[in-house]
Amino acid sequence: MAADLTAPPDSADLALLRALLRDGSLSAKEAGAEAGLSQPAAWRRIRRLEAEGVIRRRRVALSREKLGYGVTVFMGVKLAAKGRSRVEEFERAATAIPELQLIQHVLGVYDYRFRVVARDLTDFERILRRRIMTLPGIGEVESNVLLSEEKSAPPPI
Known part of the structure; x- marks a missing residue:
């Protein structure tokens, strides 16, 4: 630590x-x-x-587009049932999906926010139907397709 x-x-x-x-x-x-x-x-x-943990790690930045992932989707996810064992089971299963690039446990309307990458909308539909909607404890989902990214920045220093 x-x-x-x-x-x-x-x-x-x-x-x-x-x-x-x-x-x-x-x-x-x-x-x-x-x-x-x-x-x-x-x-x-x-x-x-x-x-001191200020620098956590150094990463290589890959181009999703050049690797064939032309669609990024942000999702809000509500669990159908909550409880420690259900949350842990859900998180274990979600982290095993490689197309889920970001999984955030949040407060608010949704329980989780996902960033999903897909080759195209047909591929996203396959990921949604076969992987995300079959996660244990999944309830409601809302999807927002990224049209463009105006800013992506680290914390201001």
Whole structure:
């Protein structure tokens, strides 16, 4: 488990984070150069930010479209019955569906929000009928097809 953050990130930390957000594959030397730090200083700061849990992991960003997933759908999901064992069973089954790219347990009108990727609407219908609607405890679902994405950003730093 990551240690508690002992002090808020300073301006040098934030400069490193901005560089890594732009390109997570940067070396400590490259990120440090962008932040005005030496390689050893950048490396120490990056390791500290990882140990404190500020940097959770570095990822490769793949193009869904270039991989053939042309449709993104956001779904609101209500469970028919609630209770700890039902929620756990539902979550286990939902996390096994590879097309569910994001599963969020939320408060409000719905119990869960999903982001689903599909090759096209026919593929989404197959995923919906054969995988999502057969999840244990599933109740109501509402689907919203993404037309365009105007902004996708990390937290402001």
